[in-house]
Amino acid sequence: MRNGTAITEFILLGFPGIHGLQVPVFTVIFFIYILTLAGNGLIIVLVWAEPRLQTPMYFFLCNLSFLEIWYMTTVIPKLLETLVVARTAICTPCCLLQSFFHFFLGTTEFFILTSMSFDRYLAICKPLRYPAIMTSSLCLQLALSSWAVGFAIVFCQTMLLIQLPFCGDNVINHFYCDVGPILKAACGDTSTLELLGLLATVLVIPGSLLFTVISYASILSTILKIPSAPGRRKAFSTCASHLTVVSLFYGAVVFMYLRPTAHSSFKMNKVVSVLNTILTPLLNPFIYTIRNKEVKEALRKAMAFPKTRRHAE
Numbered sequence: 001m002r003n004g005t006a007i008t009e010f011i012l013l014g015f016p017g018i019h020g021l022q023v024p025v026f027t028v029i030f031f032i033y034i035l036t037l038a039g040n041g042l043i044i045v046l047v048w049a050e051p052r053l054q055t056p057m058y059f060f061l062c063n064l065s066f067l068e069i070w071y072m073t074t075v076i077p078k079l080l081e082t083l084v085v086a087r088t089a090i091c092t093p094c095c096l097l098q099s100f101f102h103f104f105l106g107t108t109e110f111f112i113l114t115s116m117s118f119d120r121y122l123a124i125c126k127p128l129r130y131p132a133i134m135t136s137s138l139c140l141q142l143a144l145s146s147w148a149v150g151f152a153i154v155f156c157q158t159m160l161l162i163q164l165p166f167c168g169d170n171v172i173n174h175f176y177c178d179v180g181p182i183l184k185a186a187c188g189d190t191s192t193l194e195l196l197g198l199l200a201t202v203l204v205i206p207g208s209l210l211f212t213v214i215s216y217a218s219i220l221s222t223i224l225k226i227p228s229a230p231g232r233r234k235a236f237s238t239c240a241s242h243l244t245v246v247s248l249f250y251g252a253v254v255f256m257y258l259r260p261t262a263h264s265s266f267k268m269n270k271v272v273s274v275l276n277t278i279l280t281p282l283l284n285p286f287i288y289t290i291r292n293k294e295v296k297e298a299l300r301k302a303m304a305f306p307k308t309r310r311h312a313e
Contacts, residue, residue, distance in 0.1 A: 014082025
């Protein structure tokens with residue numbers, strides 16, 4: 001042990017370099033958080049209420065929206081606290097719990113997006129067999145598998161992490177409990193955990209990205225074979241929203257986790273982490289709504305329903 005005092009809490013520094021800007025930053029992030037909750041919640045309600053949206057693509061979109069709501073909620077409240085409280089402390093069990101849910105939901109998102117890529121591949125490359133292959137049972141299996149595998153990967157590492165004693169530096173230069181600083185504060189041997197983390201990162205991120213790239217390469221090849229321009233546009237429009245979301249998500253993740261260490265900057269990683277935690281969940285509902293006629297029609301129908309009801313009364 002590096003000293004005789006066991007850590008009972010961690011200190012989150014947040015963004016110490018924005019003195020004087022805490023109030024406007026707090027306001028912007030709080031507004032984005034509320035808007036994200038409303039946007040993703042609206043998608044879930046629309047899909048549940050509109051029979052035409054109860055298809056595999058929207059089923060996976062509901063899973064993604066539900067995940068994004070909780071992904072932000074694990075981090076944003078404490079982030080907002082770092083902006084208004086001089087010393088933001090979080091108890092050690094709470095810190096470990098926040099870290100678990102943050103990485104569990106983040107890992108699950110890779111598998112949900114991969115399942116959505118598989119769905120788009122079948123819809124465009126195997127249109128005649130699509131209804132027979134992508135059944136409700138298969139959709140449920142893919143979704144449950146995504147959540148279960150994401151949970152298992154992070155849960156195993158967390159069980160090892162909570163058994164370690166903590167007596168090192170308890171200051172975390174971040175706005176949430178990142179696993180790196182937690183491991184640095186551990187007094188025991190962390191080599192097994194670091195190896196498991198590396199294996200999980202290498203398998204999950206490049207593995208899901210490779211599957212998505214192969215899926216979209218096949219989709220692009222199929223679209224280019226369509227003889228008519230309107231047919232190509234229609235086929236591409238069915239996967240454009242998902243491709244945009246995938247590009248934003250993987251772009252931020254690859255920047256943070258798969259760059260060479262020599263070119264990494266912690267401050268830049270923190271900025272990208274904010275974008276990935278805040279902006280990506282915010283943009284998802286707008287990306288799927290703006291480019292999707294079915295969602296826009298369902299939204300117009302939902303907005304018109306109260307007026308129709310009042311006239312009827």
